[in-house]
Amino acid sequence: MNERVTFQLDRPDGEDRGPSHCTLTINDSTLLGHEATFRILTKVTVKDSDPVNEEEVHFSTDLMLDQPAVRIDLPDEPLRTFSYDGPSISIRTLAWLKVDDGLIFDTKISQDLPVHPIDKEKPTGDPIRTIDPRDDFSMTANIGAISWPARLLFGLVVILALGMIGGIFWVLHHDLTVPLGQEIFFERGDSPMETLLFTLAGLFFIVRASWSLMKRILRRYILLTRPEPRSAIRLGDRIPVSRLVAGQSRIDLRNIELRVVAANLECGQVWRGRGKNRSLESFEKAGRAVTLYTKKVAHIPVGIPIADYFTGDVDFTPMFKALYPPLEIGSSHGLKVYWEIQLIHRDLVDQELRYDDLDYVYEDFLEA
Incomplete structure (x- = not known):
């Protein structure tokens, strides 16, 4: 987990709805006062020596990091995604933040989100x-x-x-x-x-x-x-x-x-x-x-x-x-x-x- 920024999803009551908001806690004061872009995305990583990965953005917004805790309201709809780790691909849902704080390279921080867990027993056999x-x-x-x-x-x-x-x-x-x-x-x-x-x-x-x-x-x-x-x-x-x-x-x-x-x-x-x-x-x-x-x-x-x-x-x-x-x-x-x-x-x-x-x-x- 990145210690400079932490992400916390807050869910409403009821499993059929998605998270109502996400709270960003800014632990690194040098990031304060900068504009930023926040996204929730799902990324597919291909397990190969020469892969082509893919991602899909579910939510994106621009914001100002003007205080140590920033609350972002999210759409009130199901977030139908999950984590998966298989032989050929893995699927992760991430909170992603890009901070406009550099002349050439901006700070980029991502963290796995605790989306709706799906526990499946692995079937036997090949x-x-x-x-x-x-x-x-x-x-x-x-x-x-x-x-x-x-x-x-x-x-x-x-x-x-x-x-x-x-x-x-x-x-x-x-x-x-x-x-x-x-x-x-x-x-x-x-x-x-x-x-x-x-x-x-x-x-x-x-x-x-x-x-x-x-x-x-x-x-x-x-x-x-x-x-x-x-x-x-x-x-x-x-x-x-x-x-x-x-x-x-x-x-x-x-x-x-x-x-x-x-x-x-x-x-x-x-x-x-x-x-x-x-x-x-x-x-x-x-x-x-x-x-x-x-x-x-x-x-x-x-x-x-x-x-x-x-x-x-x-x-x-x-x-x-x-x-x-x-x-x-x-x-x-x-x-x-x-x-x-x-x-x-x-x-x-x-x-x-x-x-x-x-x-x-x-x-x-x-x-x-």
């Missing part, structure tokens, strides 16, 4: 593996499970990917052997390391994009859909599986498992690369996750709705107990609440049906 379990499958069995048009499309993607990879190596060989000035892409003046990085980046992009498309094709042995529109989930909701997922397989499914999992996704941005290859990357990583429903079925015949075999309700109360409320700071940082339905098979590519566009009530996460 959140990343809960949301994205290891997907082992048989390529032969999976290709045999999709239709002939899908198999032809899969083969076309493989041929195009191999062709593009071969094209990169042909251009690289061409540019390294032709006379100076006749290069197509790789300039002879580039450093060997820069040429290598360009080559690896191109190969990585082609392989990643092609593999993503191939997995989408391999998933065509079944199409999972939402059987009814849904816009929100509330604390206490218990929803039958049949109202959350629908689908019919074009082959017999054996030893199939259906799971419903929910997570807090930590969102932020980082810088990657150097020089002209430097670029901004956004990420969403599971910081906390919980399993809401799981059931294994020995056999589902071809053409039979899977909801006929996965009976029972999904209780969403554990989601509200384990996860923090969604908190968006800017357009790219903060916490999201996300849940999905997973269909897991030993020999086939796993399926997922995402529910990442629903609304939630902030207070439901506090009351759980």
Whole structure:
């Protein structure tokens, strides 16, 4: 805590309202008599070697530090923010003061604020593996499970990917052997390391994009859909599986498992690369996750709705107990609440049906 200035939030009675005012106690007399700017803000700090942090100002005012104790009236509205410390980001709510007392550098003081505490027990297990379990499958069995048009499309993607990879190596060989000035892409003046990085980046992009498309094709042995529109989930909701997922397989499914999992996704941005290859990357990583429903079925015949075999309700109360409320700071940082339905098979590519566009009530996460 900074001893030059201390901040004290005073709350009114009732938890649904925000703090009514903040008292600044000036312990350093050299700060008196100066104009200042006071803010309450929430800051997202990305835990990375080259991070992009973000903050959102909830309240800001200019004032004169003309006495040792200064009272600042705050808007009478909920301050919906909290402290959070996860694997990829941390979230803090701060009182921030800038004092106009220097010719070049002004004094800046910040202090963590005791905002509404949210105590959550950490779920067991690896959140990343809960949301994205290891997907082992048989390529032969999976290709045999999709239709002939899908198999032809899969083969076309493989041929195009191999062709593009071969094209990169042909251009690289061409540019390294032709006379100076006749290069197509790789300039002879580039450093060997820069040429290598360009080559690896191109190969990585082609392989990643092609593999993503191939997995989408391999998933065509079944199409999972939402059987009814849904816009929100509330604390206490218990929803039958049949109202959350629908689908019919074009082959017999054996030893199939259906799971419903929910997570807090930590969102932020980082810088990657150097020089002209430097670029901004956004990420969403599971910081906390919980399993809401799981059931294994020995056999589902071809053409039979899977909801006929996965009976029972999904209780969403554990989601509200384990996860923090969604908190968006800017357009790219903060916490999201996300849940999905997973269909897991030993020999086939796993399926997922995402529910990442629903609304939630902030207070439901506090009351759980």
